[in-house]
Amino acid sequence: MIPVYINSAACISVQDTLNENFFQNLKPENSTQVLKAIEPVYKEFIPPAMIRRMSKTVKMSSVASQYALKEAGIENPDAIIVGTGMGCSQDSEKFLKNVIDNNEEFLTPTFFIQSTHNTVAGQIALGLQCHAYNFTYVNTSSSLEFSFLDAKLQINDGEAENVLVGSTDEQTNRTMELYRLNKTIKKEENLPLDYINSTTEGVIWGEGASFFVLGKDKTENSYxxxxxxxxxxxxxxxxxxxxxxxxxxxxxxxxxxxxxxxxxxxxxxxxxxxxxxxxxxxxxxxxxxxxxxxxxxxxxxxxxxxxxxxxxxxxxxxxxxxxxxxxxxxxxxxxxxxxxxxxxxxxxxxxxx
Incomplete structure (x- = not known):
């Protein structure tokens, strides 16, 4: 097995992780049920006409992938592999709402087309005009790990030299309501939360997108x-x-x-x-x-x-x-x-x- 290196890393999260000084400015969050990602100014990275048609997870992933590729000095990767648990759930909810509101008639296909889990990997490939291997893993909390495993195999088998690997998930209002009802999200009365010594059920829910370039060669930027x-x-x-x-x-x-x-x-x-x-x-x-x-x-x-x-x-x-x-x-x-x-x-x- 040949060595596989992480040659770049980019992240959009609840922390200001796109900022170079984020390491010194990490702020714990323990008293809010749902945490929102700190998003960049998308129009600096994506044409305004495209932004309107993109869900939050596609926008976050598009920017994070651009950061990762730029840091690695790669214009076009040999493969794009993305892991996601919920996919483009905002568009999924919009489509389902349309189904209900229109009594299952006269539905526009746009939200359905954009609601599939592989939309993220597809949109990144479209933006790069990349026709290489393109795959999405949907395996709940091990989605990124399966993506890493695939990328490692691609490199070891000589199918690719540089692989863009990412993970992404967004929040939606209805899903967060359901998570509160089924006690996935921690009750207000159990906050603020002591993460290490908690005695109650439920979690504080977040979101974000992380992208990495994996390569067969070590570089000056390798992490x-x-x-x-x-x-x-x-x-x-x-x-x-x-x-x-x-x-x-x-x-x-x-x-x-x-x-x-x-x-x-x-x-x-x-x-x-x-x-x-x-x-x-x-x-x-x-x-x-x-x-x-x-x-x-x-x-x-x-x-x-x-x-x-x-x-x-x-x-x-x-x-x-x-x-x-x-x-x-x-x-x-x-x-x-x-x-x-x-x-x-x-x-x-x-x-x-």
């Missing part, structure tokens, strides 16, 4: 080497440590070789038990968390991957992410562990270049 990915759709709580241990053994590592572990604590007491269980395995690692900065959503792991890339490159951990006070002289390896509501568990191993 990390993408060593390996492991995904499991179901996992019993008592299997957590073995799941991690087997993954590390496969990569000829022990838990003592991991300098930092980024865990997806969301504030949902029941499903966060997996992260608490995982923490017990890493007594000599810096323990970090991130969803108090991004909110929980299907592809929140894109934000954690983006942060891990900057931690490896800057050799600095933001204090706001720390669970413990353990300091490392050098951060060589970072393990990312994520799931959504106790399902679709993923491990991603990144190494300093």
């Amino acid at each position: 990390a080497q993408l060593k390996d990915i492991q995904i499991s759709s179901r996992l019993d709580l008592d299997e957590t440590q073995q799941f991690i241990e087997d993954f590390l053994t496969k990569n000829n590592l022990t838990k003592n070789d991991i300098d930092a572990v980024i865990l997806g604590f969301s504030g949902d007491a029941k499903s966060d038990a997996y992260y608490t269980k995982a923490m017990d395995s890493f007594e000599s690692s810096a323990l970090l968390y991130y969803k108090h900065l991004s909110g929980e959503f299907n592809t929140a792991s894109g934000f954690s991957t983006f942060m891990a890339c900057h931690i490896l490159k800057n050799q600095e951990i933001p204090d706001v992410m720390r669970i413990n006070d353990l300091e490392k002289e050098e951060i060589k390896t970072i393990l990312l562990y994520n799931h959504l509501g106790g399902s679709d568990h993923s491990l991603v191993l990144l190494e300093k270049v």
